[in-house]
Amino acid sequence: MNPCLAIKDLTVSYNRIPAVHHLTLNLEAGTCVALLGPNGAGKTTLLKAIAGLLPCETGSISFGGRRARQAVAYVPQREAVDWDFPITVRALAEMGRYTGLGLWKSFGSADERIVAEALAVTELAPLAHRQIKALSGGQQQRAFLARALAQQAEIYLLDEPFNGLDANARSTFAAALRHLRSMGKLMIVSHHDLSSVPELFDQVLLINGELVAKGPTGEIFTEDNIRRTFSMPVFSEKPRHP
């Protein structure tokens, strides 16, 4: 059986105001999950909590018995990146190796191979010498995916990667995600465009401050569940005190 990302009774707050509360769910590796919900539903908060960027007020997040953050690669929103930074696509992917290498170990042929493979999977090998601003939006998104892949992470947290991509770029990016899924990785992707969900994801996770529904796209991505997610007040019941 594939390892599982297990989230138990998770509450994450900003100044004691919970953005996500009492979330319990399991996500199996080898799936591509759409994280859906209205603005302020806690999508980014949940991703950051899994990445270990925000402390859990209650509950725990683990992956195959370990702490989840060790297996995580976080891909931020495109707007958060300084695209003028003097770095090429290859150097960006190489940064994925740095955590494993620490300060002293040299960048060896094994690392070269992993980086080359990450660039191949994301179809960026011909553009490896380019500065990151000299890429289209879809290529930029794939460059960050290549970096996450070079990190050899098991869980990929992607914050709105499809934002602003045209149909072509979207399908190339989706192909890269499918490749990762076939490698047994878990991808959690926050997403806005509901119409493209069935085409891109095999699982959906609907949240609005709390869990609304979760499961295979075919079963769970129903009109009824979407309506419940997007029209529900943040607290549907009297909140239990953390």
Added chain:
Amino acid sequence: MNWFTGLFEYEFMRRALLACVIIGFTNGFLGAFVVLRRLALVADALSHSLLPGLAIAAIFVGLNPVGLLLGGLIAATFVALGGHLLARSSRVKEETAIAALYVLAFAAGVAIIKFARVKVSLDHFLFGNILGIADSDLWICYGVGALTLLTLTVLSRPLLLALFEPSVARTQGVPVGFILGTLIILIVLTMIASLQAVGVLLSLGLMVLPAATVYLLTDRYALLPWASGLLGTAGALVGLVISFQANIPSGPAIVMVLGVAFLGAYLFGPRYGVLTQRFRKRHLHEESLERWDHR
């Protein structure tokens, strides 16, 4: 070659040339990280906040270089850390907080200096005097330079991660706060070390101008600190020679030479130069083809 051998005739000139090499390289190298992290104005603020620390040190231990080093370090750390904490605990943004604290610190420094028994001139603080540099100052430049280069080289990987995308770096286990704090301390140390030779204001110029120039010329992160270090050295040497020949103050001459280099890169840089881009003869068709190629 008469003018060239003339340079080495005087002891003070040989010392000044050596100071140019060390200070130019250290400031330029460090400047790469200052530019990448957009710390240029923070560094400016820190440079001014050194003053009260130096003044208090001058009162208690006189012009002892180690005392001045510590005094300046404490004062600047106080402003940097204070600004950070002020911004975190209120709605005031970080640059406002740092500006507020550094003006306060500078004011306090100017007031305290009156009580120092030794004569400390503000002119000297801002612009230095490379021709009057003593052995002890050279040793401090050398020590701080070695420490800075060593630290930045050892930390180059976590530095890159933290500079490029701090939030992702945190998920990779990089202690971002520690890394950036170290960078700030190195900036302050380097400024104090450069104080005697070029003053804090021109030290800032030596930090920002070479790095900004190289930033316009390369897409390779790994090259940036080394190339800025070399450019800083070259600029300092050329500036010193010009000041010697033309009989103008050395600090301004150095910064103006670096300014010319920066302007040149801005206008004529092969890839990002403003004029180069304007006059590049390229068929539109080529550009669109290139886009299609790499879809």
